[in-house]
Amino acid sequence: MTMSKSKNFLHNLIKPFKLNSSREGQHGEDLERIAAQEQKQFPFETLVHATKDFHPTHKLGEGGFGPVYKGKLSDGREIAVKKLSHSSSQGKKEFMNEAKLLSRVQHRNVVTLLGYCVHGMEKLLVYEYVANESLDKLLFRSNKQEELDWKRRYDIISGIARGLLYLHEDSHNCIIHRDIKASNILLDDKWVPKIADFGMARLFPEDQTHVNTRVAGTNGYMAPEYIMHGHLSVKADVFSFGVLVLELISGQRNSNFCLNVDAHNLLDWAYKQYKKGKSLEIMDTALAASALPDQVAMCIQIGLLCTQGDPDLRPKMHRVVVMLSKKPGSSTLEEPTRPGVPGSRYRKARRPSALSSVAGSSGGSDSRTFDSSSSTLTATASSSALTNPKFDTHREHTAES
Numbered sequence: 001m002t003m004s005k006s007k008n009f010l011h012n013l014i015k016p017f018k019l020n021s022s023r024e025g026q027h028g029e030d031l032e033r034i035a036a037q038e039q040k041q042f043p044f045e046t047l048v049h050a051t052k053d054f055h056p057t058h059k060l061g062e063g064g065f066g067p068v069y070k071g072k073l074s075d076g077r078e079i080a081v082k083k084l085s086h087s088s089s090q091g092k093k094e095f096m097n098e099a100k101l102l103s104r105v106q107h108r109n110v111v112t113l114l115g116y117c118v119h120g121m122e123k124l125l126v127y128e129y130v131a132n133e134s135l136d137k138l139l140f141r142s143n144k145q146e147e148l149d150w151k152r153r154y155d156i157i158s159g160i161a162r163g164l165l166y167l168h169e170d171s172h173n174c175i176i177h178r179d180i181k182a183s184n185i186l187l188d189d190k191w192v193p194k195i196a197d198f199g200m201a202r203l204f205p206e207d208q209t210h211v212n213t214r215v216a217g218t219n220g221y222m223a224p225e226y227i228m229h230g231h232l233s234v235k236a237d238v239f240s241f242g243v244l245v246l247e248l249i250s251g252q253r254n255s256n257f258c259l260n261v262d263a264h265n266l267l268d269w270a271y272k273q274y275k276k277g278k279s280l281e282i283m284d285t286a287l288a289a290s291a292l293p294d295q296v297a298m299c300i301q302i303g304l305l306c307t308q309g310d311p312d313l314r315p316k317m318h319r320v321v322v323m324l325s326k327k328p329g330s331s332t333l334e335e336p337t338r339p340g341v342p343g344s345r346y347r348k349a350r351r352p353s354a355l356s357s358v359a360g361s362s363g364g365s366d367s368r369t370f371d372s373s374s375s376t377l378t379a380t381a382s383s384s385a386l387t388n389p390k391f392d393t394h395r396e397h398t399a400e401s
């Protein structure tokens, strides 16, 4: 091929993707952008076809927001379709705006939201399908713990930390996840962790007239200041992340901790062992062969730093990522203070009247209630609050504390 021929060839190859000349280029880019946005909206028929009419055999499971179905698009891409339950009164336009915004969130450690669909009363979200199981199934509900060797667990901890850092600081807005837990971490076929369910509060704001049961926080993972006073900041996610780190290392759930040891919960146990200089004793026996003791000890210390009772003392995710990237022992980490007590005493249901008075007094932007039928707490804040890094709601709460 001659030089000019190969130049032409390259130009033609690039042309459909990039138009360079100024006005034509601008126009082309606009069209591209519009087309890209349009593609985020899936026709309902496409999703019906992809999931074989939401056939029960395609159902992957059901969470607090509704059922999730596996599907396959005609181009071969595998998808997970989340059918949102009907309990929110959010308008179609608002939902579409939020979904469009969230489908711009792109990170290796965050599940990609491919798009959305509104069809009559139905609101659906279309995600990339993540092939492996969720972390809780592997860690707590299978006999595959051995497959999660130390290197995998360490990579999972680092991946989740990077995904959270992205949501907090690097995405177009600060997104506080508020429900970081093992079942919201999906693993792909290469064991890469992906944070799922991000931004759900934006997509599904609370309907103030409805005592809903949707999930925005889970016992055992929620920061004490969030449960007790409604203080919501990135540090609430840092707390949940710390719990997850200690769960990954110990193989024990924090929420129904039942080891016969002198401790109330996993955090308490980890802290006591740490103070005695025996932190490695909390390590999952399934890690015995693969663990790098110094690295495990460093991660326990990071987990404890993240779960400290005082949110101001907890590191931000940026600092966590830096700490995780260090060689164990190469720098001194801070000494963790006492961990916060996850507030399972909120198990008592609050009266709906108390709920509406809280919601009412807030000007409608924030409410909290507890669904006594599950182990989850519902707590939502307005979208503006969720996107504002400085958001910190402090209100006298009416629940027994």
Ligand SMILES: Nc1ncnc2c1ncn2[C@@H]1O[C@H](COP(=O)(O)OP(=O)(O)OP(=O)(O)O)[C@@H](O)[C@H]1O
Pocket: 060, 061, 062, 063, 064, 065, 066, 067, 068, 080, 082, 111, 127, 128, 129, 130, 131, 133, 134, 179, 183, 184, 186, 196, 197, 215
């Ligand atoms: N993108 C996805 N790819 C593969 N499976 C998925 C995907 N999203 C969700 N799932 C599966 O669908 C099921 C339900 O997920 P969902 O996130 O709705 O609820 P959950 O995390 O189990 O509970 P909760 O609503 O309390 O967080 C889970 O088993 C999850 O593993």
